[in-house]
Amino acid sequence: AQSVTQLDSQVPVFEEAPVELRCNYSSSVSVYLFWYVQYPNQGLQLLLKYLSGSTLVESINGFEAEFNKSQTSFHLRKPSVHISDTAEYFCAVTSYSSASKIIFGSGTRLSIRP
């Protein structure tokens, strides 16, 4: 079984400041890792994913996440945030053996202050 831990329920930052949203996972098998973003009253949108290969993955809007197997982490970072990045961010994990059940973390609310 897999589990995901997002230690920070809320992260307030100033606009143009860097941000890191932390995610740790637990699994006895190889995993696929995801970050999803949810804007108010909307569904989830896939932000980025790690399947295999390069441990650093990037999104089109400047976010990146690095898969660290030894630390079982998949932290999300952005060097300079924008007001429009205000949203809830969910880290998630699945594996080939889990029949594609996705396990979500509890979410981190990113709030950007002008």
Next chain:
Amino acid sequence: GAVVSQHPSRVICKSGTSVKIECRSLDFQATTMFWYRQFPKQSLMLMATSNEGSKATYEQGVEKDKFLINHASLTLSTLTVTSAHPEDSSFYICSARAGGSSSYEQYFGPGTRLTVT
């Protein structure tokens, strides 16, 4: 590509009535669809997994007689909340997966907010 829609986006119903929520994959065939429930400021909790043409598999603690799931075609799954009560008020999100069991990616619908009065 890979768009999933839900209808309705919002619904208000009276206690004791039933509500049906539709989930459609618009540009691909979804062999598997998932239904999630999200309470305010909380994460998504998987309710059930439905495969086209077969009975849904419910997660532990989810009442299958209360949350009826039908996956009648490769592009449509429905969730019916029967005899709804205020505690059923929540945000319901579906997702769809194309391909076989080795496919990992799910595409999420925009969600349906159910309010039971």
